[in-house]
Amino acid sequence: MIRHRFSAEDFHRMAEAGILGEDDRVELIRGEVVELSPVGKRHAYVVNTLVDLLSPLRDRAVLSVQNPLALFPDTEVYPDLALLRPPRTRYRDRLPEAKDALLVVEVAETSLDHDLKVKLPLYAQAGIPEVWVVDLEGKRVLLHRKPEGGGYREVEALGPGARLAFGGVEVPAEELL
Template sequence: MKTLAKWSVEDYHQMIDAGILRDRNVELLTGEIVEMSPETPIHYYTAEEGTEYLQTLLANQAHVRFNGPITLSDSEPEPDIAIVRLPKSMYKDHHPYAEDIFWIIEVAKSSLKKDLELKLSIYAQAQIQEYWVLDLSQKQLIIFREPENNSYLTQQTLNQGNVNPLAFPNIEISVERLLN
C-alpha cells in the first residue's frame, strides 16, 4: 500500500514561489497537486462569456473572477468563475477565502466527473453556499445549495429559464445565456 504525501496550502504557495510548479497547469485539491484538464475552445469561451455576463449583472455588487485561484483549508482550486465580495483590492495579498465567496461556477465537459464529485465535496466542506456546474455535454446547469458535511442537500438541474442566486435574490440570470 502506498501513502501519498499531503501538501498544505502553505507548502503549495512555497512551491509556487520557488518556481517548482512553473509551466505546470495544476491546482491543489485536498492536499494533492492535481493536473488540470486542458481547456477546449468551447470550455474557455463559455467560461469567459459567463464571466462577462455576470460582471454586467453584478456590477458594484460583487467581483466576478475568471479562472482564478481561491484558498480553502487544504485546497487551492481554480474555478472557472468565482463570485466574491468587494472590494477587489482585498485580493492583492491573498486569493479569496471561503468566507469571501458568494458562489462558484465550474464549466464542465471532460472534467464533469471531477467537478461533480471531488470539487463538489471540496466546496461543500468549505461551506460555499452555492455551487453551479455548467454541463456542456448535456447543455444544462446543475445548481447545488445547502452544504452539509461533504455534499449539498439540494440539487436542481435546468436547461432554460432564469435562476436567482442565493446571495443576490433580486438578480435574474438566464440559463440559456450561460450555456450559449
Template sequence: MVKHRFTVEDYHKAYAAGALGQGRVELLNGEVYHMSPMGYRHRYFVTALTEMLVKTFSERAVVMPQCSLIVAPDSEPEPDLMLLKPPLSTYKDRDPNPQDVLLVIEVSDTTLAQDRSLKVPLYAQAGIPEVWLVNLLEEKLEVYRAPDYQPIYFDKGTLVAPLAFGEDGLEWWV
C-alpha cells in the same frame, strides 16, 4: 507505495521551486492535479459568463475569473468564476477566502466527474453557499446550495438566480 500529500504551504513552495512542472495545476485534498488546457467551448463559456455576470451583478459583487481559492489547509482549487462580496479593494492586499464567496462557478466538460466528486464537496465543507456546474456534456446547469448541497438541474435557457441576489436571474446558457 506512499503518496506525498501536500499542504497549501508545501504546494506553494513546490510550485515556486518549479517542482510541479509546466502548466496549470490545482491542489485538491492534498493531491496535485494537472489541469487540462481549456478547449474552445470551455473558454467561450467562461468568457461569456464573465461578461454576463459583470453586466448583471457588477454593482453588487466582484466577478473574479480563474483565480485560486484556499478552501482547506490541503486544498486550493481554481474555480472558473467566483462572485465575491464587494468592494474589489478588499482583495488588493489579500486573496479571497471562503467567507468572501457568494457563488462559485465551474464550467465542466472533461472535468465533470472530478468537479462533482472532489470540488463540490470541498466547497461545501468550506461553507461556500452556492456552486454552479455548467455541465457542457449534458447541456444542463447543476446548482448545489447550502445546507444540503443536493443537485438541482436546470435546462438550457432557464432563468436561474444566485441565492445572494434573490429573484435577479440569469438565462444561464449563453
C-alpha cells in the same frame, strides 16, 4: 507506496521555486497536486459569457476568473468563476477564502466527474453557499444551494429555456449550453 501531502504553503513554495510553472494547470486537493484538463474552446466561451452576463454584479461582488480560492490549509482550487465579497482591495495581500465566496461556477466540458465527485463536496464542506456546474455535454446547469456536510440540500438541474438567477441578475441557461 508513500504519498507526501502538501500544504497550501508548500504548494506556493513549489511555484516560487519554479517546480510548478505559472502556466501549469494544477490545483491542490486535500494535499495532493492534481492536474486539470486543458481549457477547450466551448469552455472558454462559456466562462467569457458568464463574465459578460454577471458583470452587472460587479458593484456588489468581485468577479474572479480562474483564480485561486483557498478552501482549507491543504486545498486550493481554481474555479472557473467565483463571485467574491467586495471590496477587491481585501484580496491585495491574501488569497480569497471559502468565507469570501458568494457563488462559485465550474464549467465542465471534460471534467464533470471531477467537478461533481471531488470539488463539489469540498465546496460544501467549506460552506460555499451556492455552486453552479455547467455540464456542457449534458446540456444542463446543476444548481447547488444550502451546503450541509459534504453535499448540498438543494440541487436543481436546469436545461435550455430555464433561467438562473443570482443577486437579481438573470442568466438564460441556453446562453451557457
